[in-house]
Amino acid sequence: xxxxxxxxxxxxxxxxxxxxxxxxxxxxxxxxxxxxxxxxxxxxxxxxxxxxxxxxxxxxxxxxxxxxxxxxxxxxxxxxxxxxxxxxxxxxxxxxxxxxxxxxxxxxxxxxxxxxxxxxxxxxxxxxxxxxxxxxxxxxxxxxxxxxxxxxxxxxxxxxxxxxxxxxxxxxxxxxxxxxxxxxxxxxxxxxxxxxxxxxxxxxxxxxxxxxxxxxxxxxxxxxxxxxxxxxxxxxxxxxxxxxxxxxxxxxxxxxxxxxxxxxxxxxxxxxxxxxxxxxxxxxxxxxxxxxxxxxxxxxxxxxxxxxxxxxxxxxxxxxxxxxxxxxxxxxxxxxxxxxxxxxxxxxxxxxxxxxxxxxxxxxxxxxxxxxxxxxxxxxxxxxxxxxxxxxxxxxxxxxxxxxxxxxxxxxxxxxxxxxxxxxxxxxxxxxxxxxxxxxxxxxxxxxxxxxxxxxxxxxxxxxxxxxxxxxxxxxxxxxxxxxxxxxxxxxxxxxxxxxxxxxxxxxxxxxxxxxxxxxxxxxxxxxxxxxxxxxxxxxxxxxxxxxxxxxxxxxxxxxxxxxxxxxxxxxxxxxxxxxxxxxxxxxxxxxxxxxxxxxxxxxxxxxxxxxxxxxxxxxxxxxxxxxxxxxxxxxxxxxxxxxxxxxxxxxxxxxxxxxxxxxxxxxxxxxxxxxxxxxxxxxxxxxxxxxxxxxxxxxxxxxxxxxxxxxxxxxxxx
Amino acid sequence: xxxxxxxxxxxxxxxxxxxxxxxxxxxxxxxxxxxxxxxxxxxxxxxxxxxxxxxxxxxxxxxxxxxxxxxxxxxxxxxxxxxxxxxxxxxxxxxxxxxxxxxxxxxxxxxxxxxxxxxxxxxxxxxxxxxxxxxxxxxxxxxxxxxxxxxxxxxxxxxxxxxxxxxxxxxxxxxxxxxxxxxxxxxxxxxxxxxxxxxxxxxxxxxxxxxxxxxxxxxxxxxxxxxxxx
Numbered sequence: 007x008x009x010x011x012x013x014x015x016x017x018x019x020x021x022x023x024x025x026x027x028x029x030x031x032x033x034x035x036x037x038x039x040x041x042x043x044x045x046x047x048x049x050x051x052x053x054x055x056x057x058x059x060x061x062x063x064x065x066x067x068x069x070x071x072x073x074x075x076x077x078x079x080x081x082x083x084x085x086x087x088x089x090x091x092x093x094x095x096x097x098x099x100x101x102x103x104x105x106x107x108x109x110x111x112x113x114x115x116x117x118x119x120x121x122x123x124x125x126x127x128x129x130x131x132x133x134x135x136x137x138x139x140x141x142x143x144x145x146x147x148x149x150x151x152x153x154x155x156x157x158x159x160x161x162x163x164x165x166x167x168x169x170x171x172x173x174x175x176x177x178x179x180x181x182x183x184x185x186x187x188x189x190x191x192x193x194x195x196x197x198x199x200x201x202x203x204x205x206x207x208x209x210x211x212x213x214x215x216x217x218x219x220x221x222x223x224x225x226x227x228x229x230x231x232x233x234x235x236x237x238x239x240x241x242x243x244x245x246x247x248x249x250x251x252x253x254x255x256x257x258x259x260x261x262x263x264x265x266x267x268x269x270x271x272x273x274x275x276x277x278x279x280x281x282x283x284x285x286x287x288x289x290x291x292x293x294x295x296x297x298x299x300x301x302x303x304x305x306x307x308x309x310x311x312x313x314x315x316x317x318x319x320x321x322x323x324x325x326x327x328x329x330x331x332x333x334x335x336x337x338x339x340x341x342x343x344x345x346x347x348x349x350x351x352x353x354x355x356x357x358x359x360x361x362x363x364x365x366x367x368x369x370x371x372x373x374x375x376x377x378x379x380x381x382x383x384x385x386x387x388x389x390x391x392x393x394x395x396x397x398x399x400x401x402x403x404x405x406x407x408x409x410x411x412x413x414x415x416x417x418x419x420x421x422x423x424x425x426x427x428x429x430x431x432x433x434x435x436x437x438x439x440x441x442x443x444x445x446x447x448x449x450x451x452x453x454x455x456x457x458x459x460x461x462x463x464x465x466x467x468x469x470x471x472x473x474x475x476x477x478x479x480x481x482x483x484x485x486x487x488x489x490x491x492x493x494x495x496x497x498x499x500x501x502x503x504x505x506x507x508x509x510x511x512x513x514x515x516x517x518x519x520x521x522x523x524x525x526x527x528x529x530x531x532x533x534x535x536x537x538x539x540x541x542x543x544x545x546x547x548x549x550x551x552x553x554x555x556x557x558x559x560x561x562x563x564x565x566x567x568x569x570x571x572x573x574x575x576x577x578x579x580x581x582x583x584x585x586x587x588x589x590x591x592x593x594x595x596x597x598x599x600x601x602x603x604x605x606x607x608x609x610x611x612x613x614x615x616x617x618x619x620x621x622x623x624x625x626x627x628x629x630x631x632x633x634x635x636x637x638x639x640x641x642x643x644x645x646x647x648x649x650x651x652x653x654x655x656x657x658x659x660x661x662x663x664x665x666x667x668x669x670x671x672x673x674x675x676x677x678x679x680x681x682x683x684x685x686x687x688x689x690x691x692x693x694x695x696x697x698x699x700x701x702x703x704x705x706x707x708x709x710x711x712x713x714x715x716x717x718x719x720x721x722x723x724x725x
Numbered sequence: 726x727x728x729x730x731x732x733x734x735x736x737x738x739x740x741x742x743x744x745x746x747x748x749x750x751x752x753x754x755x756x757x758x759x760x761x762x763x764x765x766x767x768x769x770x771x772x773x774x775x776x777x778x779x780x781x782x783x784x785x786x787x788x789x790x791x792x793x794x795x796x797x798x799x800x801x802x803x804x805x806x807x808x809x810x811x812x813x814x815x816x817x818x819x820x821x822x823x824x825x826x827x828x829x830x831x832x833x834x835x836x837x838x839x840x841x842x843x844x845x846x847x848x849x850x851x852x853x854x855x856x857x858x859x860x861x862x863x864x865x866x867x868x869x870x871x872x873x874x875x876x877x878x879x880x881x882x883x884x885x886x887x888x889x890x891x892x893x894x895x896x897x898x899x900x901x902x903x904x905x906x907x908x909x910x911x912x913x914x915x916x917x918x919x920x921x922x923x924x925x926x927x928x929x930x931x932x933x934x935x936x937x938x939x940x941x942x943x944x945x946x947x948x949x950x951x952x953x954x955x
Binding site for chain 2: 153156157251339422427429431433434
């Protein structure tokens with residue numbers, strides 16, 4: 007992969023122009039350790055150099071935002087002194103190279119972002135993408151990723167409360183692993199990353215620094231993949247959830263005792279990033295002594311110590327008088343700690359090793375002076391042909407046959423093969439568990455509730471990046487609304503192909519625009535995000551996959567929030583929201599029955615979205631069942647209620663295509679009354695009861711037969 | 726007088742157990758694994774989690790934690806001692822209860838509600854329940870598969886107090902989630918003061934969590950503490 011005659015900066019993933027910038031900035035050639043630092047900090051992964059100019063489109067100026075984008079996690083105010091911290095991040099390339107550890111360390115990293123803010127992490131959600139499961143390699147990746155998330159999340163003691171999964175050909179050699187985390191804290195516990203106070207001490211806490219993960223950010227995360235790149239395995243870090251569990255407890259103890267001025271986790275680019283960010287964010291400098299870093303192995307060069315991405319480490323800035331107390335807390339929780347630096351007036355970050363000054367750079371330059379690219383963007387050539395390939399939907403449909411095929415799809419069938427491997431109950435907050443539209447957590451000691459939904463829609467976004475991205479924002483809002491929560495804050499994870507391809511850049515900017523617009527329509531702040539480019543293997547870019555993590559908030563939380571398993575014999579079935587509009591582009595029907603991906607997804611009106619979402623959140627306090635109509639349309643939504651409640655249904659005669667139509671902003675409800683108290687359009691379409699799924703003139707199927715197919719869809723492929 | 730809830734590095738259910746104890750009127754004191762004196766406690770719970778990361782083997786390191794000598798002393802003295810999930814694994818590994826917990830039959834972590842049947846009321850875990858009662862309680866473990874080299878009976882050294890069953894209370898292979906020998910979900914010593922179970926009763930303590938069937942087990946525990954009875 008690397009050759010001795012290749013210049014060092016090229017080996018480190020840096021361009022000639024970027025190298026020239028470093029020389030100009032320093033006024034000299036960089037030393038080896040300095041070059042290592044710039045190469046990582048200026049990588050796509052750390053610097054967002056291709057996306058930064060576009061991310062300003064997102065707004066986060068709502069009054070309940072306490073901390074917006076730029077810190078380790080976004081923070082919002084829940085009232086009565088409670089705050090929530092949220093963040094999402096990808097670990098795509100590491101998970102392809104080594105699925106178990108790649109996914110595990112993705113969980114570890116996102117949790118550190120949360121407890122760096124002073125919050126206790128209380129939930130994790132996973133949004134994952136794989137190639138079709140008929141390929142054993144894809145089964146291996148799914149198995150490994152799920153076991154990695156389970157192995158780390160369960161052992162570190164943070165429940166995994168939900169997520170979503172899709173399967174499509176373009177993820178075969180580039181799976182996606184996005185992980186969102188949520189934490190809660192009291193407002194006086196909030197900690198930020200800006201170091202202050204000349205003479206304050208920098209203490210490295212946690213795991214020993216080793217040679218794992220060196221170059222992870224620049225080599226793995228910021229370049230495309232080619233056949234044989236499994237050899238990049240040494241760049242994947244190894245996770246230790248036990249060390250992280252101790253680190254969480256130690257850090258929360260430090261915050262409770264008021265012992266830290268600032269703190270920063272060590273993620274991509276390790277010590278380089280943590281020291282330069284804490285110092286740079288505070289407008290200070292820092293003197294760092296690498297000889298004091300506790301190492302896992304001897305013989306590491308200064309550059310390796312600086313670039314190591316060993317997991318489960320934090321850098322705390324503390325007042326000198328508190329240093330002894332901080333070390334005592336570390337001892338109590340049985341973690342290692344080393345005093346490695348001193349905050350200086352700056353602006354220089356000076357790194358010493360064995361008496362030599364191995365790096366002397368302006369601390370803020372590593373972050374602030376990183377290149378920004380306005381890369382060219384072109385409307386993709388595939389679009390016209392794709393839009394012309396309109397879904398063909400017959401007037402007469404055998405709904406039983408179609409439903410059975412849809413239920414056998416691993417992304418539609420029962421996904422509890424995944425969620426049952428995750429501890430989703432720890433902390434006794436879980437009111438609505440995985441398997442519903444959104445998960446709902448109570449906040450003990452209050453009346454408040456928080457709901458979360460992660461959503462992505464790779465194929466619809468491929469057909470229209472702007473509309474696709476808009477719709478996932480609205481869908482996530484509806485998914486939290488069915489629990490009674492109102493959309494409150496959003497984090498996004500933008501997974502795209504190679505940004506040097508103008509068509510990919512077009513997908514990216516369109517998706518950003520659609521997402522930002524939808525958030526504005528709902529008055530939802532975007533409090534953080536992550537961009538993952540270079541999701542390209544052997545020249546094929548992935549389907550553009552923006553993923554959102556929506557936090558919903560309710561106060562008070564419904565006493566008995568709607569659940570899928572609360573439909574009963576005799577309850578009437580209602581559909582609420584938009585009229586079916588024959589919206590089949592990227593629908594499950596077109597993908598599975600027609601084996602087609604074409605047409606253009608319909609646009610969505612912001613006013614309609616606001617009204618349907620608000621009305622749904624209100625209805626959640628009144629009706630026993632509320633379920634978003636999405637993949638597979640009304641038929642699949644009703645079947646899911648029937649399976650959970652173990653009751654059939656009898657529908658009135660509907661146009662057959664309405665059963666599988668994926669027009670957004672529609673909700674199905676079960677209600678005991680003959681009416682629904684809501685201002686948005688609603689129609690009664692049938693009754694729950696019996697043991698048959700009866701679609702009137704479109705046919706019928708027994709509940710047990712349909713449920714057996716649904717239950718086995720994922721399991722039978724994985725065994 | 727309080728219940729000592731032992732916290733090993735890696736334990737994660739200590740606050741959930743503390744919450745459940747409060748629901749039956751018991752005070753909990755979280756005790757760090759390096760503590761060697763539990764003199765103030767009238768009962769002990771080893772909660773779930775991953776003590777010492779479950780490294781080497783579940784409970785294999787935890788059994789050597791300093792606190793365990795005192796736990797063993799109290800168990801021998803007849804004080805109520807309960808191990809939940811990882812706590813059960815530790816009690817077995819320490820030889821305070823018989824048998825061992827090995828990897829689930831299908832080698833997957835299992836987190837889901839299961840149903841268990843009360844087999845005996847001669848234990849601090851089940852004293853307030855009735856034989857044959859079916860309880861819906863979440864399971865959350867990778868090594869939940871109980872094995873023992875002796876045949877366990879109600880009149881031996883160890884009694885079976887809970888077995889996995891279906892919703893009707895029948896013992897079927899399909900209702901045994903992890904391959905446990907004889908569908909065993911929980912056991913007690915012959916004296917009944919030391920009990921362990923794999924499911925998490927603290928996760929079934931309120932209807933809003935999906936079930937409050939775990940409450941009767943904590944009520945049993947509370948009723949078994951002499952000072953509370955008096």
